Amino acid sequence: MPENNRKKQEYSIHPDNAKLSGDSAFYQPENKKTTREKLAGMDAKGRAAFIAEYYGLVIVLSLAAVGVLVFLVCHFAFGKDTVFNIMAVNTPLEECPADEEEFYSAFLTENGVDLKKGKASVTSGLGVSEKGDDSASETNLNTIQMRLMACSVDVFLSNEEVLYSLGEFEYLADLTEYLPKELVEKYKDDFVYAKIIETGETWAVGLRLPADNQ
Numbered sequence: 001m002p003e004n005n006r007k008k009q010e011y012s013i014h015p016d017n018a019k020l021s022g023d024s025a026f027y028q029p030e031n032k033k034t035t036r037e038k039l040a041g042m043d044a045k046g047r048a049a050f051i052a053e054y055y056g057l058v059i060v061l062s063l064a065a066v067g068v069l070v071f072l073v074c075h076f077a078f079g080k081d082t083v084f085n086i087m088a089v090n091t092p093l094e095e096c097p098a099d100e101e102e103f104y105s106a107f108l109t110e111n112g113v114d115l116k117k118g119k120a121s122v123t124s125g126l127g128v129s130e131k132g133d134d135s136a137s138e139t140n141l142n143t144i145q146m147r148l149m150a151c152s153v154d155v156f157l158s159n160e161e162v163l164y165s166l167g168e169f170e171y172l173a174d175l176t177e178y179l180p181k182e183l184v185e186k187y188k189d190d191f192v193y194a195k196i197i198e199t200g201e202t203w204a205v206g207l208r209l210p211a212d213n214q
Contacts, residue, residue: 085154089140128162
C-alpha cells in the first residue's frame with residue numbers, strides 16, 4: 001500500500017476524530033450524576049416519567065411474577081378441586097337454589113367428598129333458541145358442544161328440544177348404560193329418547209323431571 005494512502009487511512013479512523021469537540025454546537029457533556037442525584041433534581045412528574053422509562057418493564061414483570069406466585073399459593077392452600085360439573089341450559093331467569101354450590105353439599109358428602117377440598121361447579125345462564133339460528137344461540141351451542149366433547153359435564157339439564165338435537169349427534173350418553181338397573185326400571189316411562197343419526201340406534205339421552213321431583 002502506498003505510504004500516502006496508509007497515512008490517509010490512519011488519519012481517517014483516528015479515534016479522537018470520532019468525538020465532538022467542546023466547541024461544537026452539538027456537544028453535550030456526559031452526565032455523571034448518579035440515579036439518586038438525578039431524581040433529587042426532578043419534580044414528582046419528572047421522577048414518575050424517569051422511573052417509567054428506565055424501570056417500567058422491570059416493575060411490570062416483577063408485579064406479574066408476584067401475582068402468579070400469590071395465585072399459586074392461594075390455589076394450592078385454599079383452592080378446591082371441582083369434582084362434580086353441572087350444566088343447565090334454558091333455565092328460568094329467576095334465582096334458583098340449584099344454581100349455588102351449597103345446594104349439592106349434602107350429595108357430595110354422602111358420596112365421600114371432603115367439602116374442604118372438593119366442590120360442585122354449576123354453569124347456568126346459557127340459552128339456546130328452538131331454531132338456534134341467532135348469534136347468541138350459536139355461541140352458546142358451540143360452548144355446550146365443546147364442554148360435552150371434552151367430557152367436562154357430569155349432569156346436563158335442559159328442555160327436551162335441546163336434548164334431542166344434542167343426542168342425535170352423540171353428544172350425550174345413553175343413560176341406561178350408566179344408571180343402576182333399579183332406577184332404569186323405575187323411570188323407564190320418563191326417558192327422553194333420541195335416534196342417533198350416524199348409526200340409527202335409539203338412546204335414552206335424558207330423563208323427564210316433573211316439577212315435584214326433588
